[in-house]
Amino acid sequence: MKVAVLTGGVGGAKLVLGLTRIMAPRDITAIVNTGDDFTHLGLPVSPDIDTLLYTLSGKANAVQGWGREGETWSFMSALRSLGGPDWFHLGDGDLALHVMRLAGGLLSQTTARAAAAWGVHVEVLPMSDNPVATMLETNAGLLSFQRYFVDHSCAPIVRSIFFDGVQHSAPAAGVLRAIEKADTVVIAPSNPWLSIDPILAVPGIEAALRRTTAPIIAVSPIIAGKAVKGPTAKLMAELGLPVANTAIVAHYGDLLQGLVIDSGDDPGVDLGVCTARTATLMTTLDDRARVARAAIDLARLFRP
Numbered sequence: 001m002k003v004a005v006l007t008g009g010v011g012g013a014k015l016v017l018g019l020t021r022i023m024a025p026r027d028i029t030a031i032v033n034t035g036d037d038f039t040h041l042g043l044p045v046s047p048d049i050d051t052l053l054y055t056l057s058g059k060a061n062a063v064q065g066w067g068r069e070g071e072t073w074s075f076m077s078a079l080r081s082l083g084g085p086d087w088f089h090l091g092d093g094d095l096a097l098h099v100m101r102l103a104g105g106l107l108s109q110t111t112a113r114a115a116a117a118w119g120v121h122v123e124v125l126p127m128s129d130n131p132v133a134t135m136l137e138t139n140a141g142l143l144s145f146q147r148y149f150v151d152h153s154c155a156p157i158v159r160s161i162f163f164d165g166v167q168h169s170a171p172a173a174g175v176l177r178a179i180e181k182a183d184t185v186v187i188a189p190s191n192p193w194l195s196i197d198p199i200l201a202v203p204g205i206e207a208a209l210r211r212t213t214a215p216i217i218a219v220s221p222i223i224a225g226k227a228v229k230g231p232t233a234k235l236m237a238e239l240g241l242p243v244a245n246t247a248i249v250a251h252y253g254d255l256l257q258g259l260v261i262d263s264g265d266d267p268g269v270d271l272g273v274c275t276a277r278t279a280t281l282m283t284t285l286d287d288r289a290r291v292a293r294a295a296i297d298l299a300r301l302f303r304p
């Protein structure tokens with residue numbers, strides 16, 4: 001069985017790691033948001049790709065929620081001593097990945113090289129090799145994703161979101177094939193507006209999802225009317241949406257065959273799609289595997 005997963009960073013990486021516990025990693029393709037990518041100090045940074053690579057190679061800092069375990073910070077302190085910009089934290093090990101990326105090749109190629117070097121057997125693909133920048137119109141003006149997320153700590157009120165450059169982008173090599181070959185497509189519990197929408201906006205990707213006969217199953221990022229982390233719930237409220245599974249279903253519309261929701265959520269509410277219930281908070285490795293299993297089992301109901 002082959003699975004294609006649409007994913008952002010932390011929330012998505014948890015689910016992809018869970019999938020590797022219940023099926024062969026080689027049968028999984030992660031199609032990763034690159035709308036958060038930006039150039040910092042001349043270095044190409046791909047936060048969601050990096051989170052996937054660190055998580056799947058066992059290098060992620062689980063406590064911090066981003067970056068590498070056991071990271072050192074010599075570069076940042078040297079940079080600070082020079083009066084350089086310190087709003088975005090680049091650990092020494094992390095820096096190596098960005099420098100390697102700068103040294104050459106398409107994002108998909110440098111990602112494949114890092115994955116091979118670190119023994120990651122999941123196929124990790126950027127949604128596109130072309131630059132796409134998630135931009136937010138806010139009460140503090142127009143902000144790029146990292147300025148909003150890191151520099152402004154998600155405080156500005158978001159009015160609308162767009163993906164600069166997306167109309168000129170193309171899916172990275174392998175993305176459409178992975179969707180075509182997939183027996184199941186899973187949409188990770190990543191932020192639908194900031195992490196999944198950029199992927200769907202790359203010309204050709206949504207059309208491929210509409211063509212496939214494979215079931216498309218999402219895992220909800222909402223538990224008990226709250227997001228587990230990050231700006232998802234705040235953003236939903238600012239966009240005038242209820243912080244509820246109904247809004248997740250409405251957002252993905254008829255792309256979706258099924259939704260995995262938390263055991264405690266929506267008793268008696270007809271969400272209009274097939275649902276599976278499990279505790280969807282992924283704290284331990286077993287949680288990750290259980291939520292992944294719930295998505296795959298739900299997909300099975302739709303396959304002949």
Ligand code: GDP
Nearest residue numbers: 008009010011012190191195221227228232282
């Ligand atoms: P980012 O790109 O690093 O911000 O991460 P993602 O977009 O992949 O994930 C952010 C979303 O993941 C948030 O909306 C969280 O609610 C959701 N999330 C994080 N951890 C969990 C979890 O354990 N369970 C569920 N159901 N959602 C989670």
